[in-house]
Amino acid sequence: MKDTRATEAAIAAADLNLVFQTGDGAVQALKDVNLTVGRGEFVSFIGPSGCGKTTLLRVIAALETPTSGSMSVNGMTPDAARRARAYGYVFQAAGLYPWRTIGGNVRLPLEIMGYPKAEQAERTARVLELVDLAGFEKKYPWQLSGGMQQRASIARALAFDADILLMDEPFGALDEIVRDRLNEELLALWGRTGKTIAFVTHSIPEAVYLSTKIVVMSPRPGRISDVIESPLPAERPLEIRDTPEFIEIAHRVREGLHAGHAA
Numbered sequence: 001m002k003d004t005r006a007t008e009a010a011i012a013a014a015d016l017n018l019v020f021q022t023g024d025g026a027v028q029a030l031k032d033v034n035l036t037v038g039r040g041e042f043v044s045f046i047g048p049s050g051c052g053k054t055t056l057l058r059v060i061a062a063l064e065t066p067t068s069g070s071m072s073v074n075g076m077t078p079d080a081a082r083r084a085r086a087y088g089y090v091f092q093a094a095g096l097y098p099w100r101t102i103g104g105n106v107r108l109p110l111e112i113m114g115y116p117k118a119e120q121a122e123r124t125a126r127v128l129e130l131v132d133l134a135g136f137e138k139k140y141p142w143q144l145s146g147g148m149q150q151r152a153s154i155a156r157a158l159a160f161d162a163d164i165l166l167m168d169e170p171f172g173a174l175d176e177i178v179r180d181r182l183n184e185e186l187l188a189l190w191g192r193t194g195k196t197i198a199f200v201t202h203s204i205p206e207a208v209y210l211s212t213k214i215v216v217m218s219p220r221p222g223r224i225s226d227v228i229e230s231p232l233p234a235e236r237p238l239e240i241r242d243t244p245e246f247i248e249i250a251h252r253v254r255e256g257l258h259a260g261h262a263a
C-alpha cells in the first residue's frame, strides 16, 4: 500500500460552512473556509470573539459537523481521526476530574491507551515537569490555582503522543511571565516532536511568536481573512519579538483584524 503519510495534510478544510440553528434564527459560524495545514506546522487561529475559532477546532475534533464542505484530519474524516486518537485537545477550561489527583488526571489517557505502568509514571513526571508542576502530582485539582489547573490539562494532552495537538486559548488565563515561559516550552516541544499544533489565541504576539502559519479570522459570518506564512526562523528566542521582521508580521495580523472588523 502506498504510504501517504508524508504527503497528506494534517488538516484540510474545503469550502467548509457551518450554520447553527438557534431559537433566534440561523447563525453562520463558519463561511467558505478553505485551509491546508501541513504535517508538523504550527498554525494559530486569531480573531475577535465569536469569529468561529473554537467552532473550527471543534470541527477538526469531530465535536461539530459541517453543514457543507469537508474537513479531513490526517487524511481521515474527523470521526475516524478521533477514533485513531490522532489529536490531544486542550480546552479553554481545564476540565480535570475532581476525584483524581493531578497525576491521575494526566495519566488517564495513558491508562486508556494501555501504556505500561512504568512508562505512564515516566511520561506523567516528564510532562508535569514541563509545565512546572513537578511536586504537585498527588494534589487534587481544587488544591491548585486556575492557572495551575490549566497547565495540568496541557500536560494531560502532551502525555499521550498524538501527532496533532489542538489547543483552544490554553494560556489565556495565565499571567504574562508564566505565559512567556510556556510559549517557549511549547515551541521547544514542537521542535523536538514535530507535532502539528493548531492553536487558538486572542494575542497577536503569541500568534506571531509561535506560528509557522497565522490564520486571521473575521466575524459575522466567521471567515478566514488572511493566511500568513511566517518567515521567522524555527529557532525563536523570546527577544525575537523586538526584531523588525516580527513587528512587521504583527502589523499585518493587526491590519487583517481591523479589516475584518470594519467589514
Ligand SMILES: Nc1ncnc2c1ncn2[C@@H]1O[C@H](COP(=O)(O)OP(=O)(O)OP(=O)(O)O)[C@@H](O)[C@H]1O
Pocket (backbone or CB within 6 Å): 020, 021, 022, 027, 028, 029, 047, 048, 049, 050, 051, 052, 053, 054, 055, 056, 222
Ligand atoms: N452550539 C452553538 N449553538 C449556536 N450558536 C453557536 C454554538 N456554538 C457557537 N455558536 C456561535 O457561533 C459563533 C462562533 O462561536 P465560537 O465560539 O466558535 O467563536 P470564537 O471565535 O471561538 O469566540 P471566543 O474567542 O469568544 O472563544 C458565535 O456567534 C457563537 O455564538
